[in-house]
Amino acid sequence: VHLEDRDGVITVIKAVSRLKLFSPYESLIIDLEIDENVSRVLVLTLNTAVAEELGKGFGYYNYLAIDREPRVERPSDAIPYPSLSKIDLSYVDHVSRVPCWTYPLVLRNINEVPKYSIFMLLDVVKKYIALMTLSSRVTSYIGPGSRITVFNGKASYEIEMTHLFTYSIDNDPYKVIEDCVHKAAKVSGFKPRKLKKKPIFMQGLGWCSWNALLTEDLSHNNIINIVKGLRERGVPIKWIIVDDGWQIASSPRSYYWFSKVIERLDVDRSRFPYGFQQLVKELKNLGIEFVGLWSTINMYWGGTSKRFIDELDVEGYRYPPFDSYVPPPDIASAYHFYNKFFSWIKDLGFSFLKIDNQWIIHLLYQGTKHVGEASREIEYGLQLAAEVNNLDILNCMSMTPENYSNFLISNVMRTSIDYIPFWKADTKLHILFNTYNSLLFSHIAYPDYDMWITYDPYSKIHAVSRVFSGGPIYITDRHPEKTDVELLKKIVLPDGDVVRVDEPASPTKDVLFSDPYNEDVLLKIASRCRGFPVVAVFNINREGITITDSISLKHLPFNVEPGLYAYYSVFTGRCGIMDSSDDLKITLGELEVDIYVFSKVIDGNAIIGLKEYILPPYPMTTYSIKEKNISAKFRVQGTVVALINGLFNEIPTQGTAIEL
Template sequence: MKAKDLPTGLKLEVDRSTGLGNLYFEDKPRIEGMGFFLNYAVHSLGHGREEVEFKGMEEREGDDPLGPYLEVACVYQLPYMIGETPSVRQVFKVYKDRPLVSTWLENTCRKPVFPSYGDTGGLSIKEFPGFRAGLFSSLTTETGAFAEHRLVRDLREFTEWGVFLLTGYEDEAVACIVPVNLWGQRTRIRAGRDGIRVSASGFDGTKVYNRIPGCVMGFGRDPYKVVEEAFMALGALDPEVKLRREKGYPEIFEYLGWCSWNAFGKNVKREDIISSAEMARKRNIPVKFFLVDDGWMASKGKRLSSFSPDEDKFEGGFEELARKLKGEYGIRYLGIWHTLQGYWDGIDPESELYDRYEDSIFEGTDGRYIPSPVGMRGFKFYFDWYRNLRRWGVDFVKVDDQSDLKSITLNKVPIEEAMGNLLYSVHAAASLELKGIINCMGMATECAYRWSGPSVSRISHDYAPGDEDKAKRQIIDLVYNALWFSQLAYPDYDMFQSHDPCALAHAISRAISGGPIYLTDNLEKSDTDLIKRLCLEDGRILRPDEPALPTRDCLFRDPYREPFPLKAFTKVGSIGLVMAVNVNREGVEEEVEVGPEDAHLDPGKEYAVYQYLEGKLEKVRGDGAVRRRLGELECELFIVSPVEEGFALIGLVDKFIAPKGVVSVERKADGIALRLEEEGTLLAYLEAEDVEVSVDGEGCERTEKIAGPNTYTFEDRKLVISAGGREVELRVR
């Protein structure tokens, strides 16, 4: 059977004798041998086993928010087992107007026949014909706290668990697989000698799972569009999934922040926070939010015993701390850290806190006590906690250890249901009482799919001060994880120290991230010049329009093991920004090539390309490029601006995201008027014989070198203005 030819070029073919499915895109086989597997507690079933009988196919048409689709179900009869003879339907939902397929299983089991710990069932895939390489996000712990980038050349030799796969084919087509978490079960991708499996697990053997989630598969030529549409299809299948664009960005994280963790660790106390605020003020570091990390809690061991902080470390509590920070030091927002469970090992059952909220607390299978994941029972715990925090002057929370729930709810609540209930409770309570959340240790998709409010989330392992190799691997993971994770949340690249030997690479990667930027400095050591390139004088960070993503030529390369620089791009309006960094593990020198196409700019135009650190300005065609050599962990930020009527804006080059430092550009009959965010150094490319410059209505002096405010240089089409005001006018001759 073949689905009728669709305008998307996608076809589903099903073998009438076995029920195995194949997917074609642009008349080429892309995925072959799609079948199913089920794991009874006492037996494993699936294709290739004689006891599974293919009975035929069923078809129906329908519509959802993404448009019309054809739904094809392959029906199987299973053998008599555990008192019943169930049937299975493997469903493929093929969109007519988009090259997308969703798949899942349905069965008629009436008893809890699936294992407590392991796979319920899922989709099996035998081959990816024409496969060239795969970009795989691998979970690094059993719980799935963080994902790491893997380049896969041979899927059969790769056995890690993951949550996203982008495959590249020999003809430059791409496909992606996005797991679906539904009906109490979470889903993972795993490759092996028999092909790929998309495996669902509920971790509650007492439940009947009549529907088993699978995945969304997307196809196309543009990998960024393929990923975006696959997540749109995920949202159509599971309306509880809210994509980043639906949720907004918290106002708090428009400002530069500071976190206590790498400065003070678990020994943090009130005096450390106050002295850090004092040092920030003294050194004119415009930090506007403070985050008190692990170490503040009143606890017994690793169990939370009170909403209030440890009185020995925080005399006067958060209320006094917030009053002092906001009243004396100009810190606008105060945040505190906690885990989803309360603290690492939950809540102290011998505490007054437990007694007060016993009805909202759940006893886990592993002996931990946590806010209840049954329905909305845990909501009151978080709501009262956050209400107290708000009354004390706390504005936001960082919620850590989100993926660590499986061993707590084992055989009591299905994992996807439990995670959804807890995270909905957290986000609902925060939306009512606080101004924002940083999600952390939640790259397992059962977490990320259930963030209902404005979402910022860590997308890598912890920052490691002074460690060059970990800096390389973290920046790699950050950039590649953003390809898919930025569909769900604004990426948090984690805190960093401006006085780290690797600080420049950390700073530029965070500048282009599109997410929050916060320090964990010993502030007396801070590199204030570096910090001021990240934000304005009032502490507002200069964020690009979208999270940075890996460039097309990097998608199926391994910049850690190959002599190939890592590149990531984003935009500010029509201006592209491309970061390049040498993250090779051997530290070999590399050559980077960057052009307008790296930033997805119109190849039919001409562009001015500015190398921010090198200070070099060049003009290139839309299909052209500039080159630069990079040493170990050396980086460069390329600003690629379209040349229109002989002018290209680079921006306020005191800042990394220079174009964002310019509020407006207006062309006039005799020149150009620009409005800046603040005073600073403005740079532009200008094709003219001469130019006169004025700032705030006063003429500027042209000099050979910048000689102070309201002077400018103009040579080889490079115009540099030291603007002592915000209103700049150019009169071109």
């Protein structure tokens, strides 16, 4: 085995075995020696055993949300996480658990890193080390411990040049992650988020059918009635997703639920008797600008029938376990396959796609091609066909190296396992997972924190996390009469724009290596809004205790100019002045949340923004302080919170400009 390190890119130049074939599974095992005093490790792992208890919530709460009897007993509101006792999974066990999501872990010992991890951030003496794995010709994983395991996907005597992972070292933990990703982008098949266009569904507030209807109740009438009800209540939904359940699908072809295949190139007429064109037409008549359609990277969970590919007039690759067909693993054939399907979708009036089940390309082509080669051909064929048809993609179940290493065009990805409605435990873990996962993935694509129900008991904390995600913001209400319109008014401007931070938020430096679910600390995430520092603070403690903690501007993930700052609490109205070196004490009870806005004080004056919105600076278009005079312009009218001559004031605006 010939390994090379080129400026933090670890590459197998060539690996040769003359005695026996390299296994298609654990082909190579490479032990890393990290000669540093590692005090803490933040890990993102695909090992689903660490979240063993989480799956119990789906069979209970998902059915409550659609007014059905739960299928399982109610799970605990304080489930253990992480579970580290059964993490030594065999490869077969690992892939049978659908390992498509990463789970963050904070560990004290690098030897505790579980198998099938993809990223780690090490806290060493006065510096940080970041390491992320890639899918090039093969795919690599971290663990157990500091071991790198290489997955080939095809038995062979040789493994030719393939990039395994990148690493970076720096004294800034945020810069070290960004540098690590940029190194990966140079040798891998993706572009960083900032170099790609923003998808259309980043505009305005969205609605998705999934938690509102599941597959059981998905239909033309139910979608139209819900969207009409939301619009009548003044909720300016701009885009929607028709999720799973529209297909003509088979019964499962094995004991796995995901062995169902799509049978016909058509919509289920028992659910959509007028076809999709009529559905899209009626939605646009209700004011919906963009309609998206759900599918999977392999067309359906288990692939397609022979009849489907004949109707699509394409060649398929046979997948023997389910006697089904999937797109072929070469870019020309994959592009042709997807282009035919996406052209059909585009002709029906759809504007974008949600592509689910993307992790499955890790499995589909084993024995035919090296896993990295097959994955790249499929991902590129998919993205190019979508681009040609002017269809943006929301990527889902796609947090594996085979996916993120190939996001050349795609620029939004889900960053956690599904939202589970009404469940206290999931609310806490959902916010934890998205926050820490986004440390890595927000450099590759806009993070999607998933939909939520506005009449969920914990809707407020969900809403704040979505606004700070920097990604798409969308709801999944079933009952428009229950929709929390007042909450949405704090998020959506009159023109339909949604408030959000300038960049995806990151955990503050003091909680980077903390565990807010199990420790007595508040989760703090920070970004800027129109250039103003903003911090969201959450109490997601498992035991539900009240916690007192502090916010410090020196712990933000970006540099803050020294000096005095006015601060303002969005939910309590608490306000004051603090030095940039001071700590601001804050106390929150279980699942309470607050947002603090900070504004530099100049000659005793500062402006916060409009108090009617979750992010007061967002509606501001211009802001200046000259010779002790404050002037600002806003897109909408409202109540301006400002510090004037050292005193806080609330001034109703008569127009969209103000001078103080």
